[in-house]
Amino acid sequence: MTNRSTTSRLSIFMLLLCWAVSAQAIDTGETFDDPELQARYEHIISEVRCLKCQNQTIKDSNAFLAADLRREIRLMLEEGLSDAEIYDFLVERYGEFALYSPRASGKTLVLWIAPAVFLLGGAFFFAQVVRRRMALPIDDEGLDEDSPEQNA
Amino acid sequence: MTRYILPVVGVLVLVPFLMIGLTKDPSRLPSPYIGKAAPSFELPSLTNPEQRMGSASYAGQMALVNIWATWCVGCRQEHDFLNRLSEQEIIPIYGINWRDNHGDASQWLQQLGDPYVASGYDGDGRIGIEWGAYGAPETFLINADGIVLYKHLGPLNAAIWQNLFEPLIAAEVESQ
Numbered sequence: 001m002t003n004r005s006t007t008s009r010l011s012i013f014m015l016l017l018c019w020a021v022s023a024q025a026i027d028t029g030e031t032f033d034d035p036e037l038q039a040r041y042e043h044i045i046s047e048v049r050c051l052k053c054q055n056q057t058i059k060d061s062n063a064f065l066a067a068d069l070r071r072e073i074r075l076m077l078e079e080g081l082s083d084a085e086i087y088d089f090l091v092e093r094y095g096e097f098a099l100y101s102p103r104a105s106g107k108t109l110v111l112w113i114a115p116a117v118f119l120l121g122g123a124f125f126f127a128q129v130v131r132r133r134m135a136l137p138i139d140d141e142g143l144d145e146d147s148p149e150q151n152a
Numbered sequence: 153m154t155r156y157i158l159p160v161v162g163v164l165v166l167v168p169f170l171m172i173g174l175t176k177d178p179s180r181l182p183s184p185y186i187g188k189a190a191p192s193f194e195l196p197s198l199t200n201p202e203q204r205m206g207s208a209s210y211a212g213q214m215a216l217v218n219i220w221a222t223w224c225v226g227c228r229q230e231h232d233f234l235n236r237l238s239e240q241e242i243i244p245i246y247g248i249n250w251r252d253n254h255g256d257a258s259q260w261l262q263q264l265g266d267p268y269v270a271s272g273y274d275g276d277g278r279i280g281i282e283w284g285a286y287g288a289p290e291t292f293l294i295n296a297d298g299i300v301l302y303k304h305l306g307p308l309n310a311a312i313w314q315n316l317f318e319p320l321i322a323a324e325v326e327s328q
Contacts, residue, residue: 095182095284
């Protein structure tokens with residue numbers, strides 16, 4: 001029992017350690033005076049892929065390229081560019097892949113439509129199976145003889 | 153039997169897509185600049201800080217733009233090849249020294265040879281971003297009109313040069 005609680009206490013401690021790592025500041029740049037700009041900045045950097053370390057956003061990465069891109073985004077925000085203009089700047093240089101949520105355009109349309117198509121296809125298939133099974137007579141054959149529900 | 157048709161067809165459709173996916177390396181991104189005008193830029197020359205170099209330096213001629221740095225292992229690997237290429241005088245090579253230490257970069261060229269007509273010093277990495285650089289070395293082939301014909305990610309060598317660059321250069325020379 002003691003052993004167990006020590007283990008669980010230890011694992012909680014280790015989980016907290018992980019949390020501490022993720023809380024470490026990667027972005028060491030200054031914050032904006034305007035909270036609205038700061039919020040836009042935070043949002044944009046969490047939407048942009050670090051091209052050097054591809055499964056991280058530039059918010060999460062401390063690669064120099066991520067730091068450079070954060071700096072450019074900060075400058076563009078200070079210059080008063082809109083979010084769309086900033087995303088355009090990045091896509092023009094790095095391609096659509098730089099954005100975690102690719103914009104709906106001719107090239108990326110399939111990315112946006114495919115999930116809906118799969119979902120509808122799955123729903124249709126499921127409905128078909130259910131309808132077919134409903135039409136079958138109720139029949140105990142083949143079920144596990146020992147199952148209590150069946151005898152009830 | 154018919155109940156197996158759908159899953160089998162499904163797998164047969166899926167497999168080619170997955171096979172294609174296996175051959176693609178997500179770390180090699182196609183440059184959005186291919187077929188478009190290369191970014192124009194100007195930087196202080198690395199070897200001669202009073203001078204400036206940039207897209208104007210190679211305007212009107214075919215050129216290579218090579219993004220390099222002393223921290224980049226691939227740049228060291230391709231350096232001897234670049235030296236040889238520049239000796240052949242097939243095409244002028246311009247360098248962008250990206251996010252580097254100025255002293256280290258000058259020393260590198262002094263010790264290993266300088267294949268570049270000129271290298272610009274991009275200490276803060278802004279011009280690198282203009283070019284969409286994310287992993288040096290990166291080499292852009294630019295035609296006389298300033299259009300990017302090809303971008304190569306990773307170190308150059310004789311085989312890559314023969315297979316990928318030479319045909320493009322030959323086709324470009326022919327079309328002129």
